[in-house]
Amino acid sequence: MMEEDELCFPQLLNMSCKKHARSHSDTMLIYIGMSSTALLTASLNLLVIISISHFRQLHTPTNLLLSLAVADFLVGLFVMPFQIFLTEPCWFLGDLMCVLFSFLPFITVYASVVNMVLISVDRYVAICDPLRYPTKITQKRVQVFILLFWIYAVFYSFLLLYDNLKQPSRYNSCYGECVINYNRAVDIVLFFILPITAIIILYMRVFVVAVSQARAMRSHIAAVTLQCSVTVTAKKSEMKAARTLGVLVAVFLVCYCPFYCVTLSGYDIITGSSANILINILIYLNSCLNPVIYAFFYPWFRKSVKLTVTLEILQPNSCEANSH
DSSP states (O other): OOOOOGGGGGGGGGGOOOOOOOOOOHHHHHHHHHHHHHHHHHHHHHHHHHHHOGGGOOTTTHHHHHHHHHHHHHHHIIIHHHHHHTTSOOSOOOOHHHHHHHHHHHHHHHHHHHHHHHHHHHHHHHHGGGGGHHHOHHHHHHHHHHHHHHHHHHHHHHHHHHHHHSSTTTTSSSSOOOOOOOOHHHHIIIIIIIHHHHHHHHHHHHHHHHHHHHHHHTTGGGGOHHHHHHHHHHHHHHHHHHHHHHHHHHHHHHHHHHHHHHHHHHHOOOSSSSSHHHHHHHHHHHHHHHHHHHHHOOHHHHHHHHHHHTTTTGGGGGGGGGOO
């Protein structure tokens, strides 16, 4: 017979789940680490949202970064605190809340993936078809695609978790668990293999075109006029944006690959275990790293953050400031 202090719900005896053994120091370390990461993630992405929304100079079709920042902000504000609950050995909020809390992680992760694909398409058109870029990538068209993909992320998450919502406790082996089951094979194909394949193909094409453009520029450097130098500067600007977004994709792969590799292996990780916590933290750490990448590569972000932190954005006509 198990001791009562080893059970999540001692009054239920044989129906209750058993607590995972974890030291107080480990628990405090997990709490402090995840809370700090959540606060930092929400704060940094809020700065990105404010910067892009406030400064008119940044209102461009490439503001796909804004949609990505919104998804990352939601991760820091809601998803990471929810994960802190899941690090506990027992789930005390009920079966229905377990399923409802799971919707937002799915939605934000899927939104991040489709945003990465849209960003890759944007850079592909900008580098490989620059003359038609202004007509192909318009503000209205980008907004429509962003809206459609967010709706798709919500709708697909609902379909994926429908069985769990219909009968919240059907996959729990004991009382006090929070187990979510879904079709992992479909999830891996639709939101990892296909998007990542598309992103890699697009960036390989961008890389090939960029190399050929660089060679062409070097061969004609002696004949560059003032007008051409402006074009070269624009090309360099587009290439810098492409490199930055390439780094975003690389970091995304590093953060998400462990989760999908474990899923592909078929290995079942216990919810709340150290391995489960580590993999989840790595996924959500991606949302914290994205604005750090912006700060490292984009001068406009560093300047707009300075204007925001010093409250200069509250001054009249501050939205017209040159953030570049």
